Amino acid sequence: MLLAIENLSVEIAEKEVLRDVNLAIGQGETHVLFGKNGSGKTTLLMAIMGFSGCRITGGKITFKGVDITHLPINERAKLGIGMSFQRPPTVRGLKVHDLIRTFNNNSEETIEQVAGNLNFTEFMERDINLGFSGGEIKKSELLQLIVQNPELILLDEPESGVDLENIKIIGRVIKKLLQKNLRRQRFKSGLVITHTGLILNYLEADKGHLMLNGRIICEGNPREMFETIESRGYEECARCQR
Amino acid sequence: MSKIDEKAGTALKKKALYGPDIDLDSFKSEAAPHKYDPDLSLFSEGEKKHIEGVGFLTSHRERTGSFVMKDHSPVQCSIRQDGVELLSMNDALKKYNGLTDYWWKAVDIDADKYTAQVAVAFHDGYFIRARAGIKAEYPVQACLYISGEGIAQNVHNMVIAEEDSELHIITGCTTAPHLKKGLHVGVSEFYIKKGAMVTFTMLHTWGEEIVVRPRTSVWVEEGATFMSNYVCMKPAKSVQMYPSVRLMGRNAVARLNTILVATKGSDLDVGGRVSLEASGAKAEIISRAITRGGNIIARGLLIGQVADVKAHLECNGLILSEEGRIRAIPELDGWVAGVEMSHEAAVGKISQDEIEYLMSRGLSEDEATALIVRGFLNVKMEGLPKELQDEIERIIYETGSSVF
Numbered sequence: 001m002l003l004a005i006e007n008l009s010v011e012i013a014e015k016e017v018l019r020d021v022n023l024a025i026g027q028g029e030t031h032v033l034f035g036k037n038g039s040g041k042t043t044l045l046m047a048i049m050g051f052s053g054c055r056i057t058g059g060k061i062t063f064k065g066v067d068i069t070h071l072p073i074n075e076r077a078k079l080g081i082g083m084s085f086q087r088p089p090t091v092r093g094l095k096v097h098d099l100i101r102t103f104n105n106n107s108e109e110t111i112e113q114v115a116g117n118l119n120f121t122e123f124m125e126r127d128i129n130l131g132f133s134g135g136e137i138k139k140s141e142l143l144q145l146i147v148q149n150p151e152l153i154l155l156d157e158p159e160s161g162v163d164l165e166n167i168k169i170i171g172r173v174i175k176k177l178l179q180k181n182l183r184r185q186r187f188k189s190g191l192v193i194t195h196t197g198l199i200l201n202y203l204e205a206d207k208g209h210l211m212l213n214g215r216i217i218c219e220g221n222p223r224e225m226f227e228t229i230e231s232r233g234y235e236e237c238a239r240c241q242r
Numbered sequence: 243m244s245k246i247d248e249k250a251g252t253a254l255k256k257k258a259l260y261g262p263d264i265d266l267d268s269f270k271s272e273a274a275p276h277k278y279d280p281d282l283s284l285f286s287e288g289e290k291k292h293i294e295g296v297g298f299l300t301s302h303r304e305r306t307g308s309f310v311m312k313d314h315s316p317v318q319c320s321i322r323q324d325g326v327e328l329l330s331m332n333d334a335l336k337k338y339n340g341l342t343d344y345w346w347k348a349v350d351i352d353a354d355k356y357t358a359q360v361a362v363a364f365h366d367g368y369f370i371r372a373r374a375g376i377k378a379e380y381p382v383q384a385c386l387y388i389s390g391e392g393i394a395q396n397v398h399n400m401v402i403a404e405e406d407s408e409l410h411i412i413t414g415c416t417t418a419p420h421l422k423k424g425l426h427v428g429v430s431e432f433y434i435k436k437g438a439m440v441t442f443t444m445l446h447t448w449g450e451e452i453v454v455r456p457r458t459s460v461w462v463e464e465g466a467t468f469m470s471n472y473v474c475m476k477p478a479k480s481v482q483m484y485p486s487v488r489l490m491g492r493n494a495v496a497r498l499n500t501i502l503v504a505t506k507g508s509d510l511d512v513g514g515r516v517s518l519e520a521s522g523a524k525a526e527i528i529s530r531a532i533t534r535g536g537n538i539i540a541r542g543l544l545i546g547q548v549a550d551v552k553a554h555l556e557c558n559g560l561i562l563s564e565e566g567r568i569r570a571i572p573e574l575d576g577w578v579a580g581v582e583m584s585h586e587a588a589v590g591k592i593s594q595d596e597i598e599y600l601m602s603r604g605l606s607e608d609e610a611t612a613l614i615v616r617g618f619l620n621v622k623m624e625g626l627p628k629e630l631q632d633e634i635e636r637i638i639y640e641t642g643s644s645v646f
Contacts (some may be wrong), residue, residue, distance in 0.1 A: 049602050052594065077604040089595040093617030102613070103603060125618070148603055 001167075002189050003048070003152055008059035010040075010047045017043045020059070025152070028186035030178050030203055032222045033193045035211035036234050039237050040173045040195045042086065044111045045154045047189070049083045050076050063152065067103075082150030084141035086193075090129040096140055097124040114146050118173060134161020135170075142173050153177060155192040159199045160191070171202030175196045180204055197226040212238050248353060248360035253352035260539070261482025264453050266355060269394035269425040271363055273313040280318050282310065288419060289389075296445040298385040298412025309384040314365035315395060319525035325376035326409070327369070331398055332593075333365045334369035341369075344400060345606045347432040348488075358454040360396045367399040367428070372407035372438070381410040381443075388426060388452070390420040397428040403438035403466070410441045417449040425453045432460035432468065436491065439467040439577060443634065448478030450507060456483040464491025464520070471621075473501045477508035477536060484541060487516045489523035489551075499621045500529040504536025506565065513541025513571075518551035518581070525553040528621050533559070533566035542585065543573040549580025559589035560618055 003025040010018040018040050026029050030149045033041045047054040048061060068076050091099075100111055114208060115121045118139045129137055138158055158174060159167050180188040180203050183238040192199060200222060208222030210229075217238050218225075228237040257263050272498050282290060282300055290300050293310075303306050307321035351361045368384045386568055388395050403409050417424055434440050450455060468487060477520040487496045490521040498514035516525040527542045542555040559568035572585040592614050600610035620635070 051598050053600075072607075073598055073601040074604050074606050074610075077602055083602055085599070089593060089599050091596050091600070091614060091617055093620035094613055099600070099603070099613065102605060102609070144603060 001025065002064060003058075003191075004062040005048070006060045006062075007059060008047065009057045010043055011055045011057050011208060012043060012053055016057070016214065018047065018052075023139060023209060023216060025189050025191060026058075027189055028179070029206045030038060030180070030190040030192065032200065032205045032208045032226075033035075033211060034208060034225060034229055034234070034237070037187060039211040040214040041211050043214075045083060045156055045191065045193065048076075048154060049073060049081060066183065070109055077148070077150070080151035081154065082145045082148045082152070084138070084145055084156060084158055086160065088129050088137065088141060090127065092127050092130060094128050095160040096126050096128050096143070099128060103144075103147050104149075106147050107144060114143055119169060135163060135166040138162055138170055139166070142170065142177065146173070146177060151188060153190045155190060155191050155199075157195060159194065159196055167198055174199065175202045178203055200226060208212055210234070210237055216233055246283045246346060246361050248357040250407040250580045251350045253358035254355055256352065256355050256358065258354040258356060258455070258482060260484060260541075261455070262480055262482070262509060264425070264455070266359055266394065268394050270390070271394055273390045273393045273395075276312045276315040276317050278317055280320060282318060284317075292416060292419055292447075293385050293387060293414060295445045296447050297412045297443070298383050298414045303381050306378045306380045307382040309368045309382075310387065311385070311395075311397065312370070312387045313390045313395060313549040316366050319368075321382075323376075323379060325373040326378050326382065327371040327373070328382060329369045331367035331369050331400065334400070341400070344376060344402065344431060344433060346431075347428050348433065348461050349457055353457065355431055355623070356427045357457050359394075359431045360398050360427055360457070363394075363396050364398050365396045367642065369400050370407045370409065370411060370602060371402040371426075372404060374379070374404040375406045376404075378406035378410060381412045383412045383414070384606045386413065386415045386426065386428065386437055387417070388421060388424045391421060394425040394427065397426070399428065399430040400522040401430070401432045401440060401442070403434045403440045405435045406437040407435075411443065413442070413444045414446075415444070415454075416447045417452055421449045421452070422447065423451045426455070426572075428458075430456065430457045430458040434459070434460065434462045434466045434468050436463045438463075439464045439469075441469040441471070443471040444473070446472075446474045446478075446481070447476040448474075448481070450479060452478035454478050454483070456485070458483070458485035459625065460485065460487040460496070462489050462491065462496060465493045466491065467495040470499045470514075471499045471501075473634065474510065474512070475503055477502070477504050479507065480509045482511040484515055487514070487525070489516065489518050489525065490549055492520045493522035493524075494520060495523070496525045497528045500531075500540070501619050501621060502529070502531040502538055502540070504531070504533045504566065506535030506537045508536035509575065510536065511539040511541070513539075513543065515541075515543040515545070516553065517545040517547060518553060519547045520626070521548055521550040523551045525551075527553075527555045529570075530619050530621055531557070531559040531568050531570075532619070533561055533568055534563045535566045538564045539564065539567045540568065541571045541573075543575065544583050544585075545575045545577070546581030546583050547577045549578050552582045554583070555585035557585070557587040558618070559613065560615065561591055562615070
């Protein structure tokens with residue numbers, strides 16, 4: 001397994017948000033997390049990434065066989081975990097371009113090309129996330145991820161706040177990021193949170209998980225799960241006990 | 243006794259409104275004179291490097307003119323463009339019969355004991371003038387340098403931009419590397435006429451025991467622009483300044499940017515004041531302060547005297563150590579309806595969210611913090627020549643790095 005989460009419990013501000021979560025993602029697999037607002041999906045992503053606001057009270061996270069449960073964020077990033085944030089903070093005075101330059105040894109041409117593919121060139125000299133629209137934030141996040149080139153990609157609602165035209169661009173980029181265009185030798189894996197399901201049109205997810213009140217209560221075919229949620233709601237999907 | 247001396251005489255003991263009171267008698271009023279030294283051949287390599295650190299290029303490449311005052315003596319004064327004038331202040335006073343239309347017009351002689359001291363014991367300074375319609379190709383650079391232990395340097399500068407002219411000035415003030423004690427008092431009067439533009443960039447690197455009291459006033463006429471960038475990288479024991487800009491003509495514009503870093507033992511009380519006195523006037527005051535143990539008071543005052551003026555004030559502070567204090571004091575003073583003035587102020591530590599966001603891209607905590615600090619200091623200084631902008635960015639970058 002690339003990522004193995006065992007009996008993970010997490011508190012935020014002394015309140016239990018995740019309880020006994022188990023999840024395993026193999027190399028080359030893309031999984032989808034469904035669940036109502038407030039069910040704990042984002043917390044799970046933040047806990048995998050290692051944010052200090054998420055205090056792990058039990059369980060274990062293993063990535064590529066390494067126990068990362070208490071590893072600092074940047075060391076997890078160096079091991080190959082990357083995340084696209086739903087609402088990343090603004091860093092005033094720090095230009096997108098200047099941040100990306102610090103990541104690794106990507107050539108300027110590569111960076112420019114990636115920005116061009118995302119139709120993002122004109123934002124490269126802007127302060128990160130300052131006055132960005134929903135779509136611009138997602139593009140900035142994806143651009144950073146592409147340059148960072150992680151093996152496990154955590155995407156928190158990559159399509160929220162994005163107009164239909166830009167969803168196409170973002171969808172195509174995510175597909176490439178997760179190597180969904182490769183039939184063989186795919187080694188990138190993903191864990192994606194979605195509410196609208198629109199992103200499923202682009203990334204052929206392998207497995208879906210439903211979170212309710214901080215627990216993963218069922219898993220199955222992501223498309224079937226999404227259809228059930230769409231037509232009958234989260235509770236009904238939870239009841240089917242696949 | 244001249245009228246100037248008479249007026250100054252009444253204020254020789256007058257404490258300044260802000261900043262710790264300084265005993266002026268504890269500094270030497272006399273200093274050994276220095277020979278005129280146009281190639282700076284009497285400066286050691288170390289000293290040259292030191293003044294280069296405040297933006298003064300000893301090569302003079304891409305500079306329209308250069309002026310160096312060492313202690314009380316101008317040692318270099320050269321100009322390379324017709325229509326731009328650069329003289330020592332004493333020479334300018336002689337040449338233009340005392341410059342009576344300008345001398346002590348914008349700055350009050352009796353404002354406090356520091357202005358009074360400059361009036362009665364004036365040493366020298368620079369006089370820069372751009373003739374009407376002349377645009378200086380490169381910045382004019384000036385360096386005010388203190389090398390004598392314990393001396394007071396009383397400077398009076400003047401900048402006149404005639405109609406539709408353009409001037410960029412870089413002033414670097416610094417002290418010899420070994421110097422402990424010293425006092426720099428600098429009166430600067432700016433007269434920016436119709437349609438002219440002046441950018442004034444001041445870089446300060448002081449010794450630990452140096453006291454600094456600049457006194458600056460700027461008069462801006464119709465359609466003219468004044469932009470000031472003040473960067474204090476290596477702070478002195480005490481700096482107190484509150485430059486004052488009057489936007490006197492329609493559509494006059496002022497932008498004041500200040501970047502301050504205070505280390506332990508330093509006390510900075512630095513602000514900017516703009517009064518908007520004609521319709522269409524616009525002003526922006528932006529200050530970024532970082533303390534690593536020192537005390538900072540960041541002031542800002544906008545006075546909207548007439549309708550149809552617009553101004554914004556920003557005072558942001560970052561506390562990077564257990565000790566140290568930042569007081570941000572933004573003030574708005576509207577005299578009539580129809581003024582549009584706003585301010586924002588924030589003082590705090592670096593947000594953990596921002597640090598962790600950058601760490602999630604693989605940066606260490608220190609790297610992330612340094613990037614955020616650099617970003618915080620990276621004020622957009624619009625309208626500057628690119629070369630100057632790059633230079634300021636380089637200095638900010640180095641300051642950001644040296645904070646850790």
